[in-house]
Amino acid sequence: xxxxxxxxxxxxxxxxxxxxxxxxxxxxxxxxxxxxxxxxxxxxxxxxxxxxxxxxxxxxxxxxxxxxxxxxxxxxxxxxxxxxxxxxxxxxxxxxxxxxxxxxxxxxxxxxxxxxxxxxxxxxxxxxxxxxxxxxxxxxxx
Amino acid sequence: xxxxxxxxxxxxxxxxxxxxxxxxxxxxxxxxxxxxxxxxxxxxxxxxxxxxxxxxxxxxxxxxxxxxxxxxxxxxxxxxxxxxxxxxxxxxxxxxxxxxxxxxxxxxxxxxxxxxxxxxxxxxxxxxxxxxxxxxxxxxxx
DNA sequence: TTACGTGCAAATCTTTTGCAAAGCA
DNA sequence: TGCTTTGCAAAAGATTTGCACGTAA
Numbered sequence: 001x002x003x004x005x006x007x008x009x010x011x012x013x014x015x016x017x018x019x020x021x022x023x024x025x026x027x028x029x030x031x032x033x034x035x036x037x038x039x040x041x042x043x044x045x046x047x048x049x050x051x052x053x054x055x056x057x058x059x060x061x062x063x064x065x066x067x068x069x070x071x072x073x074x075x076x077x078x079x080x081x082x083x084x085x086x087x088x089x090x091x092x093x094x095x096x097x098x099x100x101x102x103x104x105x106x107x108x109x110x111x112x113x114x115x116x117x118x119x120x121x122x123x124x125x126x127x128x129x130x131x132x133x134x135x136x137x138x139x140x141x142x
Numbered sequence: 143x144x145x146x147x148x149x150x151x152x153x154x155x156x157x158x159x160x161x162x163x164x165x166x167x168x169x170x171x172x173x174x175x176x177x178x179x180x181x182x183x184x185x186x187x188x189x190x191x192x193x194x195x196x197x198x199x200x201x202x203x204x205x206x207x208x209x210x211x212x213x214x215x216x217x218x219x220x221x222x223x224x225x226x227x228x229x230x231x232x233x234x235x236x237x238x239x240x241x242x243x244x245x246x247x248x249x250x251x252x253x254x255x256x257x258x259x260x261x262x263x264x265x266x267x268x269x270x271x272x273x274x275x276x277x278x279x280x281x282x283x284x
Numbered sequence: 285t286t287a288c289g290t291g292c293a294a295a296t297c298t299t300t301t302g303c304a305a306a307g308c309a
Numbered sequence: 310t311g312c313t314t315t316g317c318a319a320a321a322g323a324t325t326t327g328c329a330c331g332t333a334a
Contacts, residue, residue, distance in 0.1 A: 015308055015313060042299080057316050062299060064314095078220055083298085096262065099270060107261055115254050116276055123238065123247055125278035132274045134258055136267035157288060157333055184324080199291050204324060206289095225323085 012071035019056045022049060023064045027074060031087035039077070039084040039104055079104070079133055094132040101138075154213035161198045164191060165206045169216060173229035181219070181226040181246055221246070221275055236274040243280075 009016055009024055026045055030038040040048075046061045065085055068074035075088045079097055092113070096105040112132070120127040148158055151166055168187055172180040182190075188203045207227055210216035217230045221239055234255070238247040254274070262269040 017308070017314065019315075055316090058298095059300075059317085060315055078223070081220070096265065096267065098267065105265055105267075107265070109257060109261055112254055112257050115251055115257075119249055119251055119254075120238065120276055120278045121281070123249070123278075124281055125238065125240065125247075126281050127276055127278055128241060129277040130275060131277075133272060134262055134267075134269055135271040135273075136262045136265075136269055139263070139266055139268050159289065159333070161290075197291090200323095201292085201325075202290055 008073055012067070012073065014067060014071070018054070019060050020064050020067075022054050022056060023061060024068060024073065027068075027085065027087045031089065038086045039079075040086070041082060041084050045085070077131065094134070096134040096136050099135050099137050150215055154209070154215065156209060156213070160196070161202050162206050162209075164196050164198065165203060166210065166215065169210075169227065169229045173231065180228050181221075182228070183224060183226050187227070219273065236276070238276040238278050241277050241279050 006016055006021060009020055014020060023045060026048055027038070027040070030040060032038075042058070042061050042065060045065070046056070046058045049056045049061070065074060065076070069076050069085070073088055074085050077084050077086070077095065079095065091108065093106045093108045094112075096107060097103075098105070116130055117127045148163060151158055151162055156162060165187060168190055169180070169182070172182060174180075184200070184203050184207060187207070188198070188200045191198045191203070207216060207218070211218050211227070215230055216227050219226050219228070219237065221237065233250065235248045235250045236254075238249060239245075240247070258272055259269045
């Protein structure tokens with residue numbers, strides 16, 4: 001919990017409160033993990049807070065996450081039916097979801113990004129955002 | 143409601159019941175519409191049934207839709223938070239969602255499809271399915 | 285006939301909201 | 310102090326389930 005972590009929070013204009021600091025730092029910490037450890041649901045964050053002795057209510061978790069998403073510090077994804085959050089890093093990426101193991105793999109393909117922009121333009125629109133999820137399974141698996 | 147409509151239903155092995163026929167045919171009818179008229183939520187289908195005098199319950203709408211999705215006759219999409227259904231046509235396509243008007247535009251790009259397959263393979267997976275939604279807004283619009 | 289399907293009511297799950305109390309600036 | 314946040318409880322929205330009755334094959 002270094003001081004500069006809160007700098008990002010401060011820039012949002014929101015008051016620096018314990019729940020916000022805690023929730024944001026959980027996402028910062030998890031973002032350093034390999035694999036898909038850094039995709040967390042609201043409830044996972046809530047449970048994690050309680051495991052570490054922070055009694056933040058579930059409504060507050062939702063409220064704070066919504067605020068952090070609006071502020072651009074956090075990204076919300078919906079995989080199939082599940083909603084998960086992760087720290088908004090500078091590098092954009094898409095997700096691949098293994099339908100057998102549930103594992104999430106991140107990837108980035110500049111050509112796909114480019115093509116998306118072109119497609120939007122071709123239809124008279126500008127691309128604001130996108131969500132791409134590949135549902136995959138292991139090659140050897142069955 | 144031509145007879146051959148039920149042929150697809152019959153192939154699923156499910157019994158041919160009024161709710162199934164009605165729900166399937168609504169999706170068939172709507173699939174002929176231009177624009178995004180053919181993306182329907184479970185509730186829209188439910189309301190449409192009642193408007194046309196068919197008293198099918200909401201749980202049944204959900205049950206039937208789930209069965210039709212499993213059978214491959216219907217596709218389920220989740221745009222942002224909303225769940226919608228549409229007839230599974232032979233030609234796959236992706237969606238573009240205008241964040242100002244809520245309008246849905248369908249498109250297809252073979253190169254993107256190809257690239258997705260390659261990406262999955264590169265990671266040791268085979269591509270089973272994917273969901274791509276572009277969030278866009280009109281070029282001139284602000 | 286008889287297993288499958290449906291309606292109803294109620295349960296679940298996730299997310300949101302109203303309001304009084306508590307906390308940051 | 311004054312306005313923002315939080316916790317609690319309850320509401321809301323979407324989807325699912327249990328069970329007795331109804332119906333296609």
